[in-house]
Amino acid sequence: MSETSFTLHGTDGAARTGVIRTPRGEIRTPAFMPVGTAATVKAMLPESVRETGADVLLGNTYHLMLRPGAERVARLGGLHRFMNWDRPILTDSGGFQVMSLAGLRKLTEEGVTFRSHVDGSKHMLSPERSMEIQRLLGSDIVMAFDECPALPAERERVASSMRLSMRWAQRSRDAFGDRPGHMLFGIQQGGLDRELREESAEALRGIGFDGYAVGGLAVGEGQAAMFDCLDFAPGMLPEDKPRYLMGVGKPDDVVGAVKRGIDMMDCVLPTRSGRTGQAFTRRGVVNIKNARHADDPRPLDEHCACPACTGYSRAYLHHVYRSHEMISGMLLSWHNLQYFQDIMEGMRGAIAAGRFGEWEAAFHAGRAEGDI
Ligand SMILES: CNc1nc2c(CC[C@H]3O[C@@H](OC)[C@H](O)[C@@H]3O)c3nc(N)[nH]c(=O)c3cc2[nH]1
Numbered sequence: 202m203s204e205t206s207f208t209l210h211g212t213d214g215a216a217r218t219g220v221i222r223t224p225r226g227e228i229r230t231p232a233f234m235p236v237g238t239a240a241t242v243k244a245m246l247p248e249s250v251r252e253t254g255a256d257v258l259l260g261n262t263y264h265l266m267l268r269p270g271a272e273r274v275a276r277l278g279g280l281h282r283f284m285n286w287d288r289p290i291l292t293d294s295g296g297f298q299v300m301s302l303a304g305l306r307k308l309t310e311e312g313v314t315f316r317s318h319v320d321g322s323k324h325m326l327s328p329e330r331s332m333e334i335q336r337l338l339g340s341d342i343v344m345a346f347d348e349c350p351a352l353p354a355e356r357e358r359v360a361s362s363m364r365l366s367m368r369w370a371q372r373s374r375d376a377f378g379d380r381p382g383h384m385l386f387g388i389q390q391g392g393l394d395r396e397l398r399e400e401s402a403e404a405l406r407g408i409g410f411d412g413y414a415v416g417g418l419a420v421g422e423g424q425a426a427m428f429d430c431l432d433f434a435p436g437m438l439p440e441d442k443p444r445y446l447m448g449v450g451k452p453d454d455v456v457g458a459v460k461r462g463i464d465m466m467d468c469v470l471p472t473r474s475g476r477t478g479q480a481f482t483r484r485g486v487v488n489i490k491n492a493r494h495a496d497d498p499r500p501l502d503e504h505c506a507c508p509a510c511t512g513y514s515r516a517y518l519h520h521v522y523r524s525h526e527m528i529s530g531m532l533l534s535w536h537n538l539q540y541f542q543d544i545m546e547g548m549r550g551a552i553a554a555g556r557f558g559e560w561e562a563a564f565h566a567g568r569a570e571g572d573i
């Protein structure tokens with residue numbers, strides 16, 4: 202009996218709900234993964250992340266290889282022990298961050314060499330080294346090493362980049378080896394082009410993975426173009442395996458992606474915007490720094506059970522934000538993560554009951570545009 206599995210429990214249109222089983226715990230899908238880039242979900246204790254309902258969180262090969270180093274994390278017992286999170290961890294493979302963060306990059310068939318954005322030291326990533334780092338970290342779900350081209354880009358550039366990523370996907374699969382209890386996900390590329398996405402999906406199916414990511418999106422194409430691509434890209438991937446949309450997104454992006462067959466997503470938005478005073482609520486976005494909140498005794502969101510909403514007023518949250526108090530980032534990060542988990546839980550139940558359309562209509566009906 203394989204130690205990992207994905208079981209679909211229900212579908213409603215293209216939307217699906219199910220469970221990914223791993224030795225470290227189950228992941229209820231559709232799932233939102235909080236991002237713990239440098240071995241911490243910023244401003245949150247791991248037990249607080251769990252309290253919001255998260256089953257899995259995300260780490261990053263690029264950041265952890267630079268600081269504190271993958272071999273050091275392994276010597277200290279691996280990433281779960283290091284960051285005190287004993288549930289599943291998915292790690293990204295590093296290619297995306299190298300292209301978006303590192304300096305002096307050189308890309309060849311072998312891999313990429315670059316200088317650390319932390320201290321300028323020289324490093325190399327290849328499919329083989331990325332697999333080794335993710336093994337040293339001990340992550341449960343490993344991402345293939347890929348290249349994600351910035352959009353807009355010429356079709357030929359997107360095609361050649363995708364084909365390089367497919368060769369790297371084969372090398373990632375070969376280097377990953379046979380690791381019961383661990384999953385390796387391939388990453389579909391091909392930009393917004395249906396034929397290139399199909400070619401990429403065919404290549405990945407031929408190699409065979411435990412899950413499949415839709416990569417190359419949320420790179421500036423905008424929501425309409427992303428949804429147009431999601432109208433066909435997820436369906437090209439095996440339906441009995443998890444489908445993971447990388448780097449997405451705002452609440453309405455998340456809902457639209459689940460509607461189109463996505464099972465997993467990750468985004469820094471809940472915590473990053475929590476630190477900049479933006480709170481996502483059932484009625485839209487609250488910019489807590491706005492003077493209108495200075496005397497408001499109401500909670501952010503009366504339907505929310507998080508500490509920010511059960512213990513504090515908008516007036517207080519406005520005050521601590523304006524005073525640059527640390528509790529501001531803590532409370533708003535917690536609230537935003539709770540809000541994202543609440544909409545995932547709502548969609549899982551709605552899909553299981555065949556009522557996703559109604560749930561989606563109610564989700565959009567309650568929201569006002571702009572600051573509320
Ligand atoms: C934001 N949009 C976006 N992010 C993306 C990421 C990084 C996600 C990871 O990078 C970090 O966010 C920038 C977080 O830690 C996140 O887990 C991607 N990673 C890979 N390997 N391949 C892709 O095609 C890809 C596409 C993305 N689009």
Ligand SMILES: [Zn+2]
Nearest residue numbers: 505507510536
């Ligand atoms: Zn709340």
